[in-house]
Each structure stands twice: as structure tokens, then as C-alpha cells.
Amino acid sequence: MVENRPFLGFLTHLVLIAGVIVVAFPVYVAIIAMTHTDVTLNSGAPLLPGAELISNLIAVWTFDPPGAPPFWLMVWNSTLMALIIMVGKIAISIISAYAIVYFRFPFRTLAFWIIFITLMLPVEVRIIPTYEVVANLGMLNSYAGLTIPLIASATATFLFRQFFMTIPDEMMEAARVDGAGPLKFFRDILLPLSRTNIAALCIILFIYGWVQYLWPLLVTTREEHFTLMMGVRQMAGAQEVDPQWNLIMTAVVLAMLPPVLIVIAMQRLFVKGLVETEK
Structure with a gap:
């Protein structure tokens, strides 16, 4: 039988939440970055969404970088x-x-x-x-x-x-x-x-x-x-x-x-x- 220990349950959830944040934060930063312009990103890493998502999605499909195919x-x-x-x-x-x-x-x-x-x-x-x-x-x-x-x-x-x-x-x-x-x-x-x-x-x-x-x-x-x-x-x-x-x-x-x-x-x-x- 598993004992009901509130502190142990709280500590377990705290560790899980911290692990999720560590793993998911870089993904969140990448998703946020795809909604901004390159000018904004060169000046810092924003943590709130921008308004350039659609334009970036369209641009990346037509993007032809040097030394790489479409x-x-x-x-x-x-x-x-x-x-x-x-x-x-x-x-x-x-x-x-x-x-x-x-x-x-x-x-x-x-x-x-x-x-x-x-x-x-x-x-x-x-x-x-x-x-x-x-x-x-x-x-x-x-x-x-x-x-x-x-x-x-x-x-x-x-x-x-x-x-x-x-x-x-x-x-x-x-x-x-x-x-x-x-x-x-x-x-x-x-x-x-x-x-x-x-x-x-x-x-x-x-x-x-x-x-x-x-x-x-x-x-x-x-x-x-x-x-x-x-x-x-x-x-x-x-x-x-x-x-x-x-x-x-x-x-x-x-x-x-x-x-x-x-x-x-x-x-x-x-x-x-x-x-x-x-x-």
C-alpha cells in the first residue's frame, strides 16, 4: 500500500514541472522566435509572440540560402x-x-x-x-x-x-x-x-x-x-x-x-x- 504523503506528492510534482520547463523552454523560444522579424531577434530574445508568423512561414518555403537547395x-x-x-x-x-x-x-x-x-x-x-x-x-x-x-x-x-x-x-x-x-x-x-x-x-x-x-x-x-x-x-x-x-x-x-x-x-x-x- 502506498502511503499518502502530501509533501512527497508536492515534491514529486515540483520535480516533474521543473523537468518539463527545462525540456520545453528551448522549444518555446524557437516557436516565439518564428513569430518575429530578424531585426527583433538580433536585438534580443523575445519571450512573447509577435505578428510575423505567416510571413515567416511563407518566406521559409521560398528561402534559397547560399550553398543549400530550396x-x-x-x-x-x-x-x-x-x-x-x-x-x-x-x-x-x-x-x-x-x-x-x-x-x-x-x-x-x-x-x-x-x-x-x-x-x-x-x-x-x-x-x-x-x-x-x-x-x-x-x-x-x-x-x-x-x-x-x-x-x-x-x-x-x-x-x-x-x-x-x-x-x-x-x-x-x-x-x-x-x-x-x-x-x-x-x-x-x-x-x-x-x-x-x-x-x-x-x-x-x-x-x-x-x-x-x-x-x-x-x-x-x-x-x-x-x-x-x-x-x-x-x-x-x-x-x-x-x-x-x-x-x-x-x-x-x-x-x-x-x-x-x-x-x-x-x-x-x-x-x-x-x-x-x-x-
Whole structure:
């Protein structure tokens, strides 16, 4: 039984409120900044909304900063990259987990642990050899170079494997008695049962692809392949002109919107896919 201690409850809420303020205040400053002119922002950081929101939104979509493509093209590149990475990671991971759990072949367990061990290797360890492979295959400055090296996921493979292991063997035997082959069992039984896990991973993997900065920075030098994260950095670091902070903050807020909207729209499936244990 949890004791009712008013002071402890007050202290808990105070810590939570302080944490929310620390996390949310930079976002609030960015949202406020996108409603002012660059003249106002250069003179200080206002904390109250201005009247330039619409004009800044229109200007950022037509903004063509030095050394970067138009804003809409960077949004398209980031969206395409995130979607390809998301679909590719889920497709490869669920098929890999299916093979590891339901097929009997030599060194099956070893294959899984080799995949799992890659989780212990940070990106910085793998990035130079991965770049060399991509360069030797001629995939620099291409959508293939942006996405293919990132579509393998040990985390998703591990999660699908753990889920498949919770499915009773009797279900597989019943499907086999009914004449269902491996592909039919996978398509008609495993995929529908995995929809909440897939939805949760879709959110995580889309955001993973959307916020990529280091890898696109290495493999892309042409402006037509710049992602939104690269473009915002280019807008802030342009040497030829003074940074237009009102447009930069508008671009930052717009870059935050897709992940936030996806999390809000799929929140119930996301939580269910992470915490659901009884299948």
C-alpha cells in the first residue's frame, strides 16, 4: 500500500514541472522566435509572440540560402530518406527474425548473436568502413547511399524475435495441419499479430531516419540531396550573409513537426506495441 504523503506528492510534482520547463523552454523560444522579424531577434530574445508568423512561414518555403537547395526540396529529401529507412528496417528485421525463430539451419543461434552484437558497436566505429564501401560502390550523392547503409537494424530484429518466441507452437502446428506453408503462415498469422509492434517501430525508425545528420553530411555534397538537418545547419552557418534567425527558427520548428505529429497520431499503437505482453 502506498502511503499518502502530501509533501512527497508536492515534491514529486515540483520535480516533474521543473523537468518539463527545462525540456520545453528551448522549444518555446524557437516557436516565439518564428513569430518575429530578424531585426527583433538580433536585438534580443523575445519571450512573447509577435505578428510575423505567416510571413515567416511563407518566406521559409521560398528561402534559397547560399550553398543549400530550396527548403521544400530538403523536406522532400528528409521525408523520402526517413520512409525508405523505416520500411527497409522493418522489412529486413521481421524477415530475419522469422527465419531465426521458425527455420532450423546450422549456426542459427550464432547468426542471431552476430546480429545482436552489432548493437554494441557505436556508429563512429563503423562509419569509416561503411563510407569506404559506399564510395567503392559508387553510391555517393545518391538516395541509395543515403538510405541503404542504414536499413539494417539489430534492435528491430531482436524485438521481433522476442515477440515471435511468445507465439505458441500450437498455432504454427495448426496452420501446418490446415495446409498453410511458411509464407502463408507469415503473411496471414504473424503479420496481423505483429501490427502493434510494427506501428511502434514505425514511429521510432521514422524519427531515426528523419534526424540523421552525420551520415548525410558524409555521403552528400550535391545540394539536390541535402536533407533538412543539413539545410538548417547551412542556413545558420552561411558566411556570405548574416543569419536570418527568424527563418532559421521557423525551419527548426517545421523540422520538428513531422515526428511530433506522427507520435501524436499513433500514440496509442506506440504505447500498446511497447508494453503489450499478452499476445
